Amino acid sequence: MARIYFIDVTNRDGVQTARLGLSKLEKTMINMYLNEMGVFQSEFGFPTTRHESFYLQANLELAEMGVLQPIRLGGWVRATVTDVERAFELVPGIRHLNLSISTSDQMIQGKFQGTKSREDIVSMMVDAVICAKAHGTETVGVNAEDASRTETDFLIEFGRAAIEHGAERFRYCDTLGYDNPFTIYSNARMLAEKLGMPIEIHCHNDLGMAVANSLAGARGAVDGGQDAYINTTINGIGERAGNADLVATALAITKAKGFAEGYRLETPVDLTRAWKISKFASYAFGVPIPINQPGVGANAFAHGSGIHADGVLKDPENYELYSFDEVGRGEPEIVDTGSQICSGQYGGISGFKRIMGQMAVKFKDEAQGERILELVRYANVASQRPLVEDELLFIAKYPGIVKKLLTLIPPD
Ligand SMILES: [Zn+2]
Numbered sequence: 001m002a003r004i005y006f007i008d009v010t011n012r013d014g015v016q017t018a019r020l021g022l023s024k025l026e027k028t029m030i031n032m033y034l035n036e037m038g039v040f041q042s043e044f045g046f047p048t049t050r051h052e053s054f055y056l057q058a059n060l061e062l063a064e065m066g067v068l069q070p071i072r073l074g075g076w077v078r079a080t081v082t083d084v085e086r087a088f089e090l091v092p093g094i095r096h097l098n099l100s101i102s103t104s105d106q107m108i109q110g111k112f113q114g115t116k117s118r119e120d121i122v123s124m125m126v127d128a129v130i131c132a133k134a135h136g137t138e139t140v141g142v143n144a145e146d147a148s149r150t151e152t153d154f155l156i157e158f159g160r161a162a163i164e165h166g167a168e169r170f171r172y173c174d175t176l177g178y179d180n181p182f183t184i185y186s187n188a189r190m191l192a193e194k195l196g197m198p199i200e201i202h203c204h205n206d207l208g209m210a211v212a213n214s215l216a217g218a219r220g221a222v223d224g225g226q227d228a229y230i231n232t233t234i235n236g237i238g239e240r241a242g243n244a245d246l247v248a249t250a251l252a253i254t255k256a257k258g259f260a261e262g263y264r265l266e267t268p269v270d271l272t273r274a275w276k277i278s279k280f281a282s283y284a285f286g287v288p289i290p291i292n293q294p295g296v297g298a299n300a301f302a303h304g305s306g307i308h309a310d311g312v313l314k315d316p317e318n319y320e321l322y323s324f325d326e327v328g329r330g331e332p333e334i335v336d337t338g339s340q341i342c343s344g345q346y347g348g349i350s351g352f353k354r355i356m357g358q359m360a361v362k363f364k365d366e367a368q369g370e371r372i373l374e375l376v377r378y379a380n381v382a383s384q385r386p387l388v389e390d391e392l393l394f395i396a397k398y399p400g401i402v403k404k405l406l407t408l409i410p411p412d
Contacts, residue, residue, distance in 0.1 A: 002222040003266035004253065005040040007200065008246055010233040010281065012043040012076045017239050023382035024055035024405040026284040029391060030234065031059055033280060035071035037273040039246070040229070040266065047075040047087035047094050051408055058404040060093040067398075072096055072139075079128040079142065088135045095136070098171060099128045100143035103150040103158055118154055122161045129165045141169035141200055141229075148174040148183070152190065159195040169198045169229060174213060177206030177241065181216035188217040192224025200229040203244045205236060210244040215252050215259065222263055234281035235289060235296075247274040247327065248294040255322055271295075275328035280388065295327040343387060345380040349373055359389055361396050372396050378406045 011027045014020070022030070027045065034042050044059055045052045056075065062068040074096035077083040087094060101121055102111055108121060116124075125142055132140050142162040144155055159170045172188060179187070184201070192199050201217035203210040218228035236245035250269045254260050278296040282289045291298045301324045303309045311318035324330050341351040349366075352373045356363070363369035375395050379387055379402065387395075395402045 001264070002225060002227045003264055004218050004222065005227065005229045005266050006246070006250070006269060007041040007043060007074070007229050007231050008034050008039050008233065009043040009076075009202075009231045009243065010034075010237065010246075011045050013231075013239060013243055014233040014237045014281075014285075015045075017237060017242075020237065020285050020287065022284055023379070024052075024058075025379050025387075025391060025394075025402065026383060027055060028059055028062070028401075028405055029280060029284070029394065030277075031062075031068055031071065031073065032390075032394070033273065033277040035068050036270070037277060038267055038270045039071060041072040041074050041096070043076055043098065043231075044073045045075060046077070047091040047097075048077050048083050050090065050411060053090045054404045054407045056091045057093065058401045060091070061404075062398070062401060064093075074098055074139070074141070076100065076143075077128075079125040081127050081131045084128050084131040084135065095138045097132050097137050097139075098141040098143050099125065099132065099167075100145055100171075100173075101125050101128075102146055103144040103154060104146035105151070106149055107146045118157075122158055125158065126161050126165050129162060129167050133166045139168045140166065141171050142167045143171040143173055143200075143202070145173050146175045147172045148179045148187070149176070152187070155187075155191060156194050159191060159197065163195060163197050167197070169200050170195060171200035171202055171229075171231075172217065173202040174204060174217075175202075177204035177210065177213075179203070179213050179217075180207070180209060181212045184213045184217040185220040185223075188220030188228070189224040190220075192221045192226035196226070198227040198229060199224075200231060202231040204238065205241040205243065208241070210236065210242065211248045211252055214244040214249050215256065218253075219259075219263055227266070235278055235285075235287065235293070237281065237285055237287065245294070247271070247278060247296055250274070251295055251322065251327075271326055272328040280390070283385070283388065284383070286385075295322075296329075300324075300327075301329070343373075343376050343380065343392065345377045347373065347377060347380075352376065356392065356396065359393060361393065372399060375399055375402050375406065382406060 015022050031042050075094050076098050077087050079099035079101035199221035203213040214230045221228035232246035232249050233243040234246050236242040303312050308319050
């Protein structure tokens with residue numbers, strides 16, 4: 001039986017969202033949390049973008065050290081030889097890539113303005129796949145951008161050319177959120193059957209169906225005999241109305257009526273980490289979690305009406321589909337209302353020692369404390385908000401990696 005995997009794209013689709021962004025340390029923390037949660041792969045960034053180079057290299061180093069393991073780190077580039085070459089020039093250690101190109105007539109004509117035919121699109125993609133493989137890429141996914149508005153025959157032709165030249169996965173991008181569960185099911189199933197290769201499902205939420213479409217698409221791929229890879233983002237953050245929310249999709253796969261009986265995740269996603277990762281992404285992006293967000297919203301387990309409250313008091317299962325502790329909730333959160341010492345870009349050593357001391361971190365000497373504090377100052381310059389405990393601990397533990405994350409050298 002084919003299985004379902006998660007590829008989280010917060011660090012690629014999430015950060016390219018208008019008005020939003022993350023510092024390189026925040027992106028790294030997201031990779032750490034995704035790894036702890038058991039997510040199969042993180043699309044961790046843009047290897048052709050110069051200011052990502054040190055971040056990507058540092059995260060690959062963490063993988064080599066065994067810290068970011070077993071999660072896979074994959075980069076996103078356009079499906080051109082130029083992009084692939086540049087990716088390997090800037091991030092030589094990259095081993096997993098997704099190559100993206102538009103496949104719909106709307107985009108081929110609308111974006112390339114008559115300079116490219118369908119044949120050109122296929123040959124650009126094929127050349128990019130050959131180039132990626134020649135550089136030793138272990139897995140290549142080819143992304144059909146705007147697949148939901150692409151003619152079926154062309155999707156098959158595109159996919160066949162990709163697989164013939166060594167691509168491992170086909171990413172079906174519902175770029176505009178145009179699909180519905182019925183259409184994406186049949187498309188994904190048809191592609192799985194005709195191509196005989198794993199299908200990635202990439203859904204947007206413009207019609208409010210990203211999670212439902214992801215489930216239906218994954219089911220289509222599995223029914224077609226192939227593994228399905230669902231693309232998600234934390235809190236559904238993504239372009240326009242966003243992507244399929246990681247926590248909601250994981251909940252849907254495991255809790256929706258009858259689904260888990262036939263369709264399984266290859267490795268379980270640890271939902272008890274949901275609360276933590278959602279809170280962190282919300283804080284780092286500066287975007288509050290909606291009150292009615294599945295699993296992690298403030299009202300997800302709140303009951304006001306008399307009948308509901310009475311029902312939950314007698315037995316939570318009367319009105320709760322899953323329990324709060326399954327998504328990592330239930331710990332009281334302590335808010336300090338007295339004097340507070342914050343670590344910031346202009347902070348000094350005594351306040352910093354106090355903060356770290358509260359987390360039982362001791363420095364071996366003055367010089368080490370100063371060095372870590374300096375990194376904390378730089379990290380704060382990048383994030384412009386107080387760092388959370390996990391970030392401070394991460395900096396204290398991996399100062400060499402953090403130095404790399406904080407290094408930005410604009411070219412001349
Ligand atoms: Zn997208």
